[in-house]
Amino acid sequence: MATRILRAVPCDVRFPTSRTLAGSDAMNRDPDYSAAYVVLETDHPAGIAGHGLTFTIGRGTELCVDAIRLLSVHVVGRTLEDIAGDMAGFWRDLVGDSQLRWLGPEKGVVHLATAALVNAVWDLYAKLEGKPLWKLLADMPPERLVDCVDFRYIDDVLPRAAAVELLQAQLAGRSQRELEIRRDGYPAYTTSAGWLGYSDERISDLAREAIAAGFSHLKLKVGTSPEADLRRARLLRKAIGPEAHLMLDANQVWGVDEAIAAMRSLADVDPWWIEEPTSPDDVLGHQRIRSAIKPIRVATGEHVQNRVIFKQLLQSGAIDFCQVDSCRLGGVNEVLAVLLLAAKFGVPVCPHAGGVGLCEYVQHLAIFDYIAVSGSLRDRVCEYVDHLHEHFVDPAQVVRGRYVAPSRPGYSGEMKPESVRAYSYPEGSAWAAQAASM
């Protein structure tokens, strides 16, 4: 029996995180971590639904919600079996909508909304198969995985046949790596200590706690002033000791020359990478920064809009780490494309997370990447931020600095109904209470 998608019910869910400055950085000073969330209701007798989201930071979430509504005509009325039978075609229907495409193409609000719908479809697919998403993907033969990818605009660098070969080369080790991940989990790093809005003392305390909790990689937000950046980075280095990996994140505030100068002055604290040193659109800028600041490595991705920019960042040797975002890219299908591109160029994937639901999502992607695509954990760590997990039905779990492989069916993005109700914007109790007190 085919399962038909009957309705797409989108919702604007916002958490008032700006009240605590958790999540603050040089570019995003006061984020209210939010999600344009969508539930795909079906005719499945057990009531199975697909839940998906895209991550936003407050104002404008309603634009993504409305875009989900507009794009849902490509989803509603179809059966999961029909969609799964031609995943690349389904994805092309969404990104190629003959009028909505103009508003991107494949970027910005419309692409974020695409991610929510595509992620919801994969959640439904995994639930119907009774597997966590990573396992659903890791069980697919190479041809089947490649069938999910739209090779338009990337086949000059990665033809379909080469992608199949690349996956075939990792087939033999899949089950061994799966056992290993189930046993040991996937390495995580934490950003929770280093928000820009935190005091020096708080950063030191949180960093020591993180090391005690088993983390070996920590990230600090920079990009205020050279003096403040250096002072805070030295403080963090002192708190974590010389062995731990210290990553820095400028969240795009610098120009190219500025980034080079800034990183020369920060070299002192032995940073493992500098993240988002400049505009995510600037492939050639990243290339120049990377060659100028070696051996400090360059990372970017949370704002890289689609596989076309990633293709260029990889083919030009502009980045050392590929930080795919589960919601910035157009959902699982496009993430697959980028994992394949990264593997082709031998660049480690260290997914972006934090926010709302991103940790829940990217653990699946990182684990699948290890099992079936890259086959390596070298220089791989998956971001972790320890807030807002309590709102999810199957929250991400990190133990001794490692993500525990999810075992419940689905893609882990399903929120608790009571959380959706309370944080619905503007009518939820969390916001109504604020409005009343103002």
Added chain:
Amino acid sequence: MATRILRAVPCDVRFPTSRTLAGSDAMNRDPDYSAAYVVLETDHPAGIAGHGLTFTIGRGTELCVDAIRLLSVHVVGRTLEDIAGDMAGFWRDLVGDSQLRWLGPEKGVVHLATAALVNAVWDLYAKLEGKPLWKLLADMPPERLVDCVDFRYIDDVLPRAAAVELLQAQLAGRSQRELEIRRDGYPAYTTSAGWLGYSDERISDLAREAIAAGFSHLKLKVGTSPEADLRRARLLRKAIGPEAHLMLDANQVWGVDEAIAAMRSLADVDPWWIEEPTSPDDVLGHQRIRSAIKPIRVATGEHVQNRVIFKQLLQSGAIDFCQVDSCRLGGVNEVLAVLLLAAKFGVPVCPHAGGVGLCEYVQHLAIFDYIAVSGSLRDRVCEYVDHLHEHFVDPAQVVRGRYVAPSRPGYSGEMKPESVRAYSYPEGSAWAAQAASM
């Protein structure tokens, strides 16, 4: 007396152009040319208002309208004098909104909405100064023009001081070129003959009419099948003769290798340029295509999201023509940045137009570029499409293949109130009638 902006009133205006297939191409099969339109009402005693728009093609226009509403907090309540006193700072306020920026940054729906607001502010500014926009700009000293530009992310290639120098070098010839443009107009080319939905016969007829009307440059949409493309291109070449310039436009349907193969087969008709041969995001792809198909030249821009991508297209030698779009970029300020970048690299600017209001806008930009930035007409033609002008208060006029320099104060994007009423979506009479007949 300062003029204060009291309200921003956005409106969703759509024209049912998909009924005739005017505007159809390989990627955009059924556009309903539309605008997210905004009126900035002021306290000016004569009731002067600023009118601005961003161009869209139907569904999703409401997303831009809502984004205009969200962004208007950075405009409403301010005086024009305050804004004009720090144009780059004003622009940074819009694109740097601490929560909305996440949805781009500087791309997609939010950036399109930015364009509408910025264009409305410039319209107001020009009206208050009693000048057409091109003249307002052409009268500004170099430092003042450069003060309008946000150099973040481009100063590695074009530092502020170099931009000032570049403008200073053209100061001496400004008045001579202004006289020339007022007398002769600015060269235009037409796309009206070559829509993809048009029959062979219609294309030939329209092409002969265009040549008779004084056009020397015509554009044809390609990207269906190699055979159909070649047949139609030969037909058009035959209709216009060997001397006229024939441009081709693939609207992004090809991958990089596909584009190279397609253009080798189309070389036969001696195309002057191939426009949008692949994804507008693919700087390195354009670079490869350009070097592979010489001497056919490469053009792109209508979907180039911001100055960062243009910077790279120009610095890497990926394009021969820079097709700035007045609404895809974040309005006049960012167009200025791109005109300066193009001048620095000696690449001719041939603005994208058509749609709704784009011809009205880009005539100002092309004329200003000639008078004050590039100082050259060599290889410059400004796109013209002959529909929907009747809805504008000060419509673009093309005579004998040349744009007549606008003389009325403002940026020419003001629509007739009765057109706004009739085509407001969905409540306007043009749409209500359709709904009733369905």
